[in-house]
Amino acid sequence: MDPDALAKAFVEHYYTTFDSNRNGLANLYQEGSMLSFEGQKIQGAQGIVAKLTSLPFQQCQHSITTVDCQPSGPAGGMLVFVSGNLQLAGEQHALKFSQMFHLMPTATGSFYALMIFSG
Amino acid sequence: MDPDALAKAFVEHYYTTFDSNRNGLANLYQEGSMLSFEGQKIQGAQGIVAKLTSLPFQQCQHSITTVDCQPSGPAGGMLVFVSGNLQLAGEQHALKFSQMFHLMPTATGSFYALMIFSG
Numbered sequence: 001m002d003p004d005a006l007a008k009a010f011v012e013h014y015y016t017t018f019d020s021n022r023n024g025l026a027n028l029y030q031e032g033s034m035l036s037f038e039g040q041k042i043q044g045a046q047g048i049v050a051k052l053t054s055l056p057f058q059q060c061q062h063s064i065t066t067v068d069c070q071p072s073g074p075a076g077g078m079l080v081f082v083s084g085n086l087q088l089a090g091e092q093h094a095l096k097f098s099q100m101f102h103l104m105p106t107a108t109g110s111f112y113a114l115m116i117f118s119g
Numbered sequence: 120m121d122p123d124a125l126a127k128a129f130v131e132h133y134y135t136t137f138d139s140n141r142n143g144l145a146n147l148y149q150e151g152s153m154l155s156f157e158g159q160k161i162q163g164a165q166g167i168v169a170k171l172t173s174l175p176f177q178q179c180q181h182s183i184t185t186v187d188c189q190p191s192g193p194a195g196g197m198l199v200f201v202s203g204n205l206q207l208a209g210e211q212h213a214l215k216f217s218q219m220f221h222l223m224p225t226a227t228g229s230f231y232a233l234m235i236f237s238g
Contacts, residue, residue, distance in 0.1 A: 007202035036200060066153035070234050072221070073192060081155060081219050081236035098217040100200050101235070102191070115189050117200035117219070 007069035007080040010103060015062035015084075022053045028113050033071050036117045048116070059089035062097070076105045077114070126188035126199040129222060129230050132180035141172045147232050155236045167235070178208035181216070190223075195224045196233070 001009075017024045029045035035061040042051050072079045080101040085094035102115035120128075136143045148164035161170050183203040191198045199220040204213035221234035 034189060036189055037184065039187070041189070067157065068158070068236050070153055070155055070160070070236075072234075079219070079221065079234060079236070082187075083217070096215050098202070100198070100219045102198065115191075115198060117187050117189075117198070 003071060003078055004067075004069050006111070007078055007103070008067050010101070011064060011067050011080060011082050014101075014113075019061050022087070023049060025049055025052060030112050030114075033113055034115050036115070038118070057088045061087045063087070063094070072102065078103045078111070113116065121198055122190060123186075123188050125230070126197055126222070129220070130183060130186050130199060130201050133220075133232075134183065137171070138180050142168060144168055144171060149231050149233075151162050152232055153234050155234070157237070162225045176207045182206070182213070191221065197222045197230075 004023060014025070014028060017028070026045045026049045029048050031044050033043070033046045035051065037040045037051065038053075050094050062069045062084055063086075064082060066081075066083045070079050071077070077110060078101075080103055081098070082101070083096070083098040084099045087094045097118070100115075100117040101113050103111040104114045106112050133144070133147060135148070142188040145164045145168045148167050150163050152162070152167060153163060154167045154170065156170065159170075161167050178209050181203055182205075183201060185202045187200045189198050190196070195221075199222055200217070201220070202215070202217040205216045210218075215229045216237070219234075219236040222230040223233045225231050
């Protein structure tokens with residue numbers, strides 16, 4: 001599978017999980033993962049998921065507009081840049097969002113998010 | 120200087136240069152640099168600057184809203200995520216923008232942009 005297809009598959013899985021079962025995102029982080037979000041840095045799968053589940057909205061739907069990907073370093077990592085729209089339940093207008101994922105391969109051949117930036 | 124301050128200084132220099140003299144951005148890239156932009160990948164300082172100077176607007180002004188930074192790898196690199204507004208001359212409303220920079224140290228102690236994602 002080529003890197004662009006892998007990146008797209010990860011991102012689609014990530015937002016589908018975010019929109020349907022935010023706690024399920026824990027499988028996509030590890031202890032060394034770090035989320036940068038509105039000036040905060042949050043480390044570790046548990047802390048990141050606690051942050052994401054505490055966001056002040058429940059139902060939401062992400063629509064992806066662009067996914068760009070570049071290989072990163074000798075360990076098989078990828079930098080993935082995503083932009084799109086975020087529709088919150090009860091809101092008339094969607095919000096624009098963009099996120100950056102630094103993905104690293106796991107021992108089982110999938111990927112986890114080593115770093116995540118939200119803007 | 121701490122990483123957050125370095126990242127902020129680089130980003131401010133980058134957008135001041137972009138808005139005043141886009142050709143001057145060539146100093147902030149090297150031959151291995153790559154720009155991902157609207158599905159395209161463009162490699163090398165010369166090609167990247169050619170792309171940026173060919174964008175369909177001349178006068179513009181970037182206002183930075185957020186700069187987030189995480190260290191990246193053993194070589195002293197940094198991932199920097201920027202969001203803000205882009206005001207084009209003659210347009211009533213500013214555009215939202217976000218960009219990701221993978222910065223690497225140069226031999227002279229400054230930084231260059233190894234990878235750049237625009238969204």
